[in-house]
Amino acid sequence: MKKYNVAILGATGAVGSELLSVLESRRFPLAQLKLLALEVGTVISFMGRDYVVEEATGEAFKDIQIAFFAGGSISKVMAPEAVKAGAVVIDNSSTFRLDPDVPLIVPEVNAADLAKHKGIIANPNCSTIIMVLAINPIHQHAKLKRVVVSTLQAVSGAGKAALQEMMTQHKELLEGREPTAAILPVAALAKHYPIAFNLISQIDVFCEDGYTEEEMKLVNETRKIMHVPELAITATTVRAPVVRSHSEFINLETERKLTATEARQILAQAPGVIVQDDPLQQLYPMPTYTTGKDEVFVGRIREDTTVPAGLNLWVVGDQLRKGAALNAVQIAEQLITQNLI
Ligand SMILES: NC(=O)c1ccc[n+]([C@@H]2O[C@H](COP(=O)([O-])OP(=O)(O)OC[C@H]3O[C@@H](n4cnc5c(N)ncnc54)[C@H](OP(=O)(O)O)[C@@H]3O)[C@@H](O)[C@H]2O)c1
CATH class of the missing domain: 3.30.360.10 (Dihydrodipicolinate Reductase; domain 2)
Known part of the structure; x- marks a missing residue:
């Protein structure tokens, strides 16, 4: 099975921590993992390995295929940077949700809308x-x-x-x-x-x-x-x-x-x-x-x-689970199943 290089922006936050838990529990096909946040240098243990939190810059998304964004308003500037670097962004913030060029996805309801994505996919509001x-x-x-x-x-x-x-x-x-x-x-x-x-x-x-x-x-x-x-x-x-x-x-x-x-x-x-x-x-x-x-x-x-x-x-x-992290990971799984990545 193909494996993917994944980044989490906001890895130290409430949604970021839950994303790690969901990736582990669903055995997501991870090749490399990069964790980004504001507090650079924090060490996070994940599946038996220690990861040092890095700074969120455009450069950080080089060689990343899937980028989960859970850092709030920083999405506005950083998501287009990540897409430019070659990543598909699944964004938890409200920044792009109503943009007609950005699919807003709940996989059980409108997974077919993913086909129209142009690099950014929005995860809806939790409620x-x-x-x-x-x-x-x-x-x-x-x-x-x-x-x-x-x-x-x-x-x-x-x-x-x-x-x-x-x-x-x-x-x-x-x-x-x-x-x-x-x-x-x-x-x-x-x-x-x-x-x-x-x-x-x-x-x-x-x-x-x-x-x-x-x-x-x-x-x-x-x-x-x-x-x-x-x-x-x-x-x-x-x-x-x-x-x-x-x-x-x-x-x-x-x-x-x-x-x-x-x-x-x-x-x-x-x-x-x-x-x-x-x-x-x-x-x-x-x-x-x-x-x-x-x-x-x-x-x-x-x-x-x-x-x-x-x-x-x-x-x-x-x-935090279906309202954020799980839905985001299900979107990534759909991208893989539908050959959209
Ligand atoms: N909480 C929920 O239930 C929920 C549900 C759905 C969607 N969301 C959305 O998900 C996003 C994250 O929410 P959260 O509740 O997880 O917030 P949070 O607990 O406050 O965590 C925010 C995370 O973003 C990082 N961050 C903030 N500004 C940054 C910047 N300029 N550069 C790099 N990293 C930055 C923080 O890093 P440090 O820890 O280093 O400061 C932290 O890892 C928000 O857009 C929120 O609206 C939240």
Whole structure:
């Protein structure tokens, strides 16, 4: 089997660390591995070898075939450099997601769009990936008319520093001290709130219409991935004091009516989805239990009786795994299977 030279930009971060774990667990055909980040010189052990973190420059991508980007806004300048050096970039940032020349891929939904790539492929927003895995199978069977999604998003979704800050805040509060807050909701803004024992109804910056950019990512990325530019979809995103795994309440209206039983059957057969829905046994998805799992879990499947054809779903998935690293590695696997690299 052919092996590939791979680089990870942002290897020391939350997504970068998970990328290493996914590459190992899926036995990705690695020839060489290069790890890049801001803190040059850090040593990372991976599959019995020590790797020294290097600086992210255009030069670093020479001889690299697949470059996973998980370094945030640096993608804007560095992804075109990596492509110039000959690499295919799979980018976790939001920089290129809505660029018409860049495929935005969830392999279970639109792997065929990869054929159009020109060097950069965008990995969607974590909440978007988790949602489309659950709603695309329903759309295929009953055609979506309207989607209302409300999220409760884990703190690790804001990166390793935000998670560390929440842990410190819990300790401070339990010791009766004032919690320190310097990162959430948005590190670059002046005002910060503690997330420990709290909820923050702001993820990313506000747009002029009062929605946040995170909310608009759910709207616009879903339309692009599922090829439904006219889909009526509205989102509310909330940061919750959860370590890992995003949760989403999704209310759907469809053209054709599906019973809850039919929806359960459709989702039980959907790739990457596990139905966990048994009220009598108090069985429903929870972030603590979906953490580290590859699949997205769906429960609380109910008919919405206020409309002719509607459903309510509770969807939970590990945003660092399927919401980021796993989806990115699956994209790389698709590039290989489809002979696109
Ligand atoms: N966290 C999630 O659940 C999640 C999910 C989906 C997508 N994403 C996206 O994935 C990206 C990474 O997020 P994260 O949560 O992993 O962030 P993170 O934990 O803060 O890690 C950021 C990583 O990028 C590196 N980095 C930052 N600026 C750099 C620069 N100028 N040059 C080289 N390396 C640089 C950091 O290096 P040092 O450690 O050396 O500073 C670190 O390795 C972001 O675009 C984020 O929006 C995150």
